[in-house]
Amino acid sequence: MWPPEHAFLTGASSGIGRALSILLAEAGCGLTLVGRNASRLAETADMCRSKGAETRTLLMDVRDREGMVLAAGDTFDRRPVDLVIANAGVSGTLEGDPRAVLDINIGGVLNSVEPFIEPMCARGQGQIAIMSSIAGFKGFPNAPLYCASKAAVRSYGEALDARLRPLGVAVTVLCPGFVETPLTAVNAFPMPLIMSSEAAARRLLGGIERRKARVAFPLRMYAIVRLLECLPTGLANTLLARTAGRRAAKE
Ligand SMILES: NC(=O)c1ccc[n+]([C@@H]2O[C@H](COP(=O)([O-])OP(=O)(O)OC[C@H]3O[C@@H](n4cnc5c(N)ncnc54)[C@H](OP(=O)(O)O)[C@@H]3O)[C@@H](O)[C@H]2O)c1
Secondary structure (H helix, E strand, O other), X not given: OOOOOEEEEEOOOOHHHHHHHHHHHHOOOEEEEEEOOHHHHHHHHHHHHHOOOOEEEEEOOOOOHHHHHHHHHHHHHHOOOOEEEEOOOOOOOOOOOOXXXXXXXXXXXXXXXXXXXXXXXXXXXXXXXXXXXXXXXXXXXXXXXXXXXHHHHHHHHHHHHHHHHHHOEEEXXXXXXXXXXXXXXXXXXXXOOOEEHHHHHHHHHHHHHOOOOEEEEOHHHHHHHHHHHHOOHHHHHHHHHHHHHHHHHHO
């Protein structure tokens, strides 16, 4: 069913999540938007309301497991949720504790998704989209924890899709390459084929609308990581280390 009547979206206060929220609002979807930063979340909500979308905000940290269960239950009771987008995430460089990337990018995704599984299955309909990344296909030397977190949720999402699709609930794993957002603005390394958050959100929503199991782009970058994945691990790591070394020498 497209557009969904009601979507629950985490990480809506910025970047890709904000762009997805606005596109969903334009399509006529009601929204429950989750984020931590009150003023930026309110800005997104205002943008969505200006498109005519009924929009509610929830100030939540996705690491709050009990809080997310309560918030999801209350949200579903108010109006059944057709689409969950577990998008909130950090790159690691923005949080003080490097391990926070695991708590937010893995634990936060589980906390955002799990409470919706049972009610969606009971209705026999719904869709869950999980934000992984192209970095979820291969461990890159500059971001081991981030890559590990994105590989974990990719694997989780794929397994969940195989389990839930026969029950009417599709799971779509989102694997974009570099996107211009505050998360990448701090990166000092080159980001080939980087695209705007609006363009990325359009690609992502197109795949969600088609209920694809995986949405991965840009194609060239996706092909490269799949190739690296097929190579013997030692060889792939040597190639990555050489590239990183050449970059460091240039800087
Ligand atoms: N940008 C890229 O190149 C790229 C590529 C592939 C995948 N991704 C993934 O896309 C997702 C969105 O990233 P982005 O680039 O749009 O970054 P962003 O602009 O920094 O947005 C991140 C969003 O996640 C929210 N968030 C972070 N930690 C949270 C927490 N503990 N609880 C609740 N919300 C939290 C932030 O909310 P507050 O600011 O309100 O805390 C913000 O809305 C992430 O999962 C990221 O890993 C990004």
